[in-house]
Amino acid sequence: MQVLIIGSGGREHALAWKISQSPKVSQIYCAPGNAGISEYATCIEIKDNNLDELLSFAKEKQIDLTIVGPEIPLSLGIVDLFNDNGLKIFGPSKLAAEIEGSKAFSKDLMKKYNIPTAEYEIFTEVEPAKDYLQDIGIPCVVKADGLAAGKGVMVCFTEEEALKAIYEILLDQKFGDAGARLVIEEYLEGQEVSMLAFSDGKTIVPMVSAQDHKQVFDNDKGPNTGGMGAYSPAPIYTDEIHDFVVTEVLEKTIKAMEIEGRNYQGILYAGLMLTPKGPKVLEYNARFGDPETQVVLPRLETDLIVIIEAILENTLDKITIKWSQEAAVCVVMASGGYPGDYEKDKVITGLEKVSEPTRIFHAGTATKNGQIVTNGGRVLGVTALGKTIQEAINNAYKGVEKINFADVHYRKDIGAKAVKG
Template sequence: MKVLVVGGGGREHALVWKISQSPKVTKVYCAPGNAGMAQIAECVAISVEDIDGLLTFAQQEGIDMTVVGPEAPLTMGLADKFRVAGLKVFGPSRQAAELEGSKVMAKELMSKYNIPTAKYAKFTDAGSAIEYIKETGAPCVVKADGLAAGKGVVVARDEETAINAVRMMMEDKAFGQAGDMIIIEECLEGEEVSILAFTDGKTVVPMVSSQDHKRVFDNDEGPNTGGMGAYSPAPVYTDELHRQVMEKILKPTVQGMAQEGRLYEGVLYAGLMITKDGPKVLEFNVRFGDPETQAVLTRLDSDLVEIMEAVIDKRLHEVNIRWKPEAAVCVVLAAGGYPGSYKKGDPITGLDDAAREAIVFHAGTGLQDGRIVTSGGRVLGVTALGPSIPAAIENAYKAVGKIHFDNMHYRKDIGQKALRHL
């Protein structure tokens, strides 16, 4: 079969890498792809938001299954258009994708179905939001309602930071229309865990746990990014917590979405905070996480294409999903200046040497005069397996040491939180 993967980042490279291992697959295309994906798939220059262009390509090429990486095309209704055209697509409908597309909608769903999350208030004007902050105080979390590429969340330790965040989102329009409505919520304390699950709208099958590292600098300092690294499994996530998450969060969310007429199929990503009162939802995403996917998929021992087909055909209950016992660690190599402005076009060296130690997933890379160069903020996701988390950390950083580009920046502490539990 022919598979089209929509997207051009590290998550999509991991998807292409895993999909291409399936004996069912004869050819993989990616749109728009990147320099790493081009080594194992055919890249086509179609933007992820060009829904009509993607549909035309899929029809002309006789694509058997389309897998959507990023959230934007899902919230724009890509899956609906493909289904109407009779094409198989892995990813939720536009209505279901609102779970990530609107923080307010997600909060209202959780409130209605008693899914544990932080207390919140929503606002459509800056004045009343600032008034609320002055009344309730800090710390608090300010979130843009719409999509902001993982950057529309400010954890404010003091009132001044919170008020500045409101002004940035609502008055300065830092995230455009995404900040027309905001929510302010209580700041949950604890340790974060990412739980991704396959679901066909009825059956929910969770993947192995992972933990993302959102802040740009070591010790969780600096601004939020799209994610600077991840590891799997997360030792903080015990069997008892897993039982609670299944019964109180994942199953009620999928059932609640079905009751709301928003049947959910694809991957459901729950970003959780493990608080002293148990697990609570920080956010839902409607697709594979980035960089969690790089760590989680390297541990998958089953055929990903078979799982995706079972989701599409509403027979997920028939599939037995197997995982490798090894741990995985992904370290993101970013361009200097990220998540702010950064330079592009710097040559990258050492990739072949690093590939002997780890799997190097490309995120923001391009080809220039036959050389691989930087073309994004997050450039590479160096991912290694090991018999334990400390071994996987060592293997990943050994590979990182072989790669170089100008002003390369990465966190030195990916996976350290896990060691506290071991």
């Protein structure tokens, strides 16, 4: 089987690594890929939003299965395009991917189908948004409606911060068309947990739990990022909470999407806040999370290709998915300045010194003059397994210490929440 992976980050590197283990797969391509992915796949210089070129390549190479990593091609309708041309592709349709592509849509869906989430309102104009601030109070959360690479969510602890967020989104158009509408919602107290699940549109099978670290600095300080690290499992996510999430969130969501004529086939990611009043959905993603994928896939013991084939054939209920009991931790090494401005082309050293049980997933790297250099905000995800979360933390940071590039930044407390109690 020939497989094409679309994307260029740590999530796609983890996918390439896991898929390379399948006896069903003979060749992997990745568009556009990165320096690390090239170990497992032939990287093709086609951007993930160039649907026509991706289609032409898949036809030319007679690709048997395409797997979509990032949200942009999904929201542009790549699944519909490939299906219309008789090509197998894994991911939700354009209509289904709107669950991530529009926060307003997803909030309205949750409200309509009684799926637990924060109180909210949707706005296109500044004055009504400002008036609502008085109703909902501070702190609150201001979100750009559309896709903003994980940076369109602002948690505001003062009225000044909230007003600034409203002005930046609606007036300054900081996020372009993604900010044509904004959502203001109540601030929820608690810990966040990521729950990813496989869905064939009828059956939904949850993966193991994970917890992401969104803020750029230790102790959850500073602006939100795409994710500075993750661990799995999340001890705070108990069996009781899991049972509630499966029935009241995951199963309800898949059923709601079916009723709405948006049959959901692919990966459903629910970002949850575990509040004193129970779990509530913060957001949905229509694909594997990043960096959660880097801690979830290393724990997956079942052939990922077998799972994907079952989803595409609507037989997910016929297979058993097995997971390792080991814990996994991923520490993201980022460019100095991220999530703001940062420089590229910094030479990375020490990669060859890292060995099992620690693995490096490249997120933003390239090859230049025979050397691996930085090529993004999040550069590497150093991921390790361990019998316990503490052991996995120790292994991951041992790996981090061996790697270096100019102005490197990483959090020193990834996983700390999981071992405090």
